[in-house]
Amino acid sequence: MKLEMRKNRAILLDDKKVVGYCSYVEEGDVWKIDHTVVEEARKQGKRIVPVCSYAIHQFEKHESLQDVLKG
Incomplete structure (x- = not known):
């Protein structure tokens, strides 16, 4: 995985595929x-599994994120 900074965007790449931003x-x-990728996940009908402590906290704190949370 590689973090690439572009104009006003932080992008996470796996090889050359964008996996988050x-x-x-x-x-x-x-x-x-x-x-964030939350909006993209919604658009594509994807689910999210938060693994970093910040993301976990945000999913616990905000009811509006529950529709994309894979539980």
Whole structure:
């Protein structure tokens, strides 16, 4: 896996295939994340298994993410 930074987007690649990303608006030393793979998963009818502590916390905290959570 490789993390690649592009203009206003952080992309996770497996070989050359995009497996995850988030886009953001940069304001000084702050990134405002405005799009993640959650939206893409919804569009494609995919389910998500959060494995990092931050993602797990977000899925526990936000009811709006439950529709894509694979439980």
